[in-house]
Amino acid sequence: MSTYAIGIDLGGTTVKAGLVSIDGKILQQISMPTEADKGPAIVAGQIVKAIKKISSPENDKRIIGVGVATPGIVNTDGNTVEAPPNFKGWVSFPLRDSIAEGLGNNIPLRIENDANAAALAEAKFGAGRGKKNFLFVIWGTGVGGGIIIDGAIYHGPHGGAGEFGHGSIDYEGPECNCGNIGCIESYIGQKYLSARAVRYLETRRDSKVWKLVQNDAAKIEPKVLYEAAMMGDKAATEIMTEAGELLGVAISSFMNIMNFDLAIVGGGISAAGDLVFKPMNQRVKKCVMAPLRPIAQVLPAHLGNQAGILGAAGLVMPE
Ligand SMILES: [Zn+2]
Structure with missing residues (x-):
């Protein structure tokens, strides 16, 4: 049975979510507003909504994990994101924990700086x-x-x-x-x-x-x-x-x-x-x-x- 991963691309205006096959094909993609001006907790909530929306019941069991590409520096704890440019009121925020809490399950979840994520994408599929x-x-x-x-x-x-x-x-x-x-x-x-x-x-x-x-x-x-x-x-x-x-x-x-x-x-x-x-x-x-x-x-x-x-x-x- 094929499996998929969910990739989230967090931008200043939109959160993009994609259902991605193991060989790097985006099979389904949705987007929603980031609402960056409302602070990091709201942004994390928008990401959770995007993840839930793209994990339809039929996809759900076959999803191996969720990755999030975010602007700003991701701390070595793999959780805290510091000062992403163009995100109001965002100094240091535990993005990983906040998303995990919103999802309420134990699906593997990783966050990464967006330029690093793009580099990894080119390494794997580009x-x-x-x-x-x-x-x-x-x-x-x-x-x-x-x-x-x-x-x-x-x-x-x-x-x-x-x-x-x-x-x-x-x-x-x-x-x-x-x-x-x-x-x-x-x-x-x-x-x-x-x-x-x-x-x-x-x-x-x-x-x-x-x-x-x-x-x-x-x-x-x-x-x-x-x-x-x-x-x-x-x-x-x-x-x-x-x-x-x-x-x-x-x-x-x-x-x-x-x-x-x-x-x-x-x-x-x-x-x-x-x-x-x-x-x-x-x-x-x-x-x-x-x-x-x-x-x-x-x-x-x-x-x-x-x-x-x-x-x-x-x-x-x-x-
Ligand atoms: Zn400089």
Whole structure:
């Protein structure tokens, strides 16, 4: 008899729940509002509702467990979640216990940081299938990361490993929202990259980007830059190429430290494809140590926005 796992992807606006087969197929998916502004206890209640809704009586007996992917840092106790961004009044909350109490049964339940869960999803079902060790980077609003070692998520001694976006590439670089200077996120995170683009384009008024945004600088964002680059715009191509190169620099530092030959990059901005992956890979080849040069590569993630649900479900699946 086939068995399933439930994967929960907790986001700032919606809780997504998926019924996932052992081979990584989402067979059924539902979503409900997170109600993040009502505090963590209400959010936990919404997750419980989502789990109950998707475990219909006929599925119930065949569900091996529930995994939850959440923003914020999951403590080493596997229970407490700290300060997820965009969740009001949430300092430190025992999410696992709270969900378990709401479910009122003994079904195996695990929670994990969302970037780590996405990394695990790529390892089990995506671009990292068959690879034991790699860095996963999620490139969108922020720059997040997850580290897979010997096929499993590496958490570090305090549970917060994988903060790839806050590694600095320049000690005199821009200030980052984390308090550090020159973090890779402070160059290529969505709003930072957009701001860099606006500055660059101010002296390039003939760029197609200006036409696409009807001269409204506030509308300049990576998606528009991609569109302009695809139309052959030189300035937009230069901005996105540089962003790819910068990410390549950060990735190669990590590869050198860890002796890794693979990074997998997902997230909204990575959808720019070759435009960013080509310069990224060129830079990686240049910056990694000689023994890694012939084998080091950066691949696009495969699972897109299904990675949260799949990774969460993967938490409770057998190896
Ligand atoms: Zn930072």
